[in-house]
Amino acid sequence: MRRFNRVGFYFVLPGLFGLIIFFFLPFGISLYYALTKGITKARFVGLQNFHELLKNPAFLLAAKNTLFFIIIGVPIVTFISLFLSLLMENKLYRFPRWAMLSPMIVPVASGIMGWQGVFGETGMVNLILVSLGLEPRDFFSNTMAIGTVMFIFIIKDIGFMCIIFSGKLSTLNREYKEVFLLESSSYWKYFWKIIVPLVAPTIFFVFIMGTVHSFQIFREVYALYGDNPPRSLYLLQYFLNNNFYKLNYQRLSTAAFILVIMISVIMIGFQRASEMKL
Secondary structure, eight states, X not given: OHHHHHHHHHHHHHHHHHHIIIIIXXXXXXXXXXXXXXXXXXXXXXXXXXXXXXXXXXXXXXXHHHHHHHHHHHXXXXXXXXXXXXXXXXXXXXXXXXXXXXXXXXXXXXXXXXXXXXXXXXXXXXXXXXXXXXXXXXXXXXXXXXXXXXXXXXXXXXXXXXXXXXXXXXXXXXXXXXXXXXXXXXXXXXXXXXXXXXXXXXHHXXXXXXXXXXXXXXXXXXXXXXXXXXXXXXXXXXXXXXHHHTTOHHHHHHHHHHHHHHHHHHHHHHHXXXXXXX
8 A cells, every 4th residue: 555655645745746846936036026126135024015015006906906896897708608508408509519629719800800801990890880880990999909909809709718618517317307497487586596506606607717817808909909908908917927028036026926826716706606506
């Protein structure tokens, strides 16, 4: 038995070694930078870097925009995906899975060209507005940029999340629905009282995945606007990149830790909400 455990440890050792080198070691170095000032002669300053960063207007703007994008965009993706999955479960329509994943597979540059063909100055949407006698709009301007990018994020992620929900819904016992609808004809009550509690862990997982993907939308934002995004799309990734270019490791590490704390608070809040629902 001891020999078996030792052999198993040898198999785990490469992964453990990689975890230490590529995760715990950088985490410790970042924590060191977040609590010190100076490079050659670093001195311990405690939480001073955090205090200064929370007064930085650029960081506060980036944090506000990122938090707004997560709080609005991720729940929309989650519940639309669940709704479409229920439609597919009832066979109201069929859609190939490869087509549902295609928005995530398309390269960013190709996707941006397609979205410019839809929302650009001479894009399809503006052509429709002009044909209806309305004024064309600049969907990528500062006032409408956040809504346009959020729409891109929703369309890009819905298919992937639908596949996750469909896999979970396919495992549910159909007798739940039949028994419940014998006592109540309300499909809405069936959704809230049966479906939501049963798929709550999957909803939480999809919420986490959506939050992760919301940070990846930075690629589309950068492809559209480069280093000069509209004020409403100045995200935390821009702030981190700017400080990385300036080699300001203290501010970069401090912002990364605040970002981790912010995401953790969102995750814990959503988990508590799902537990209360149960």
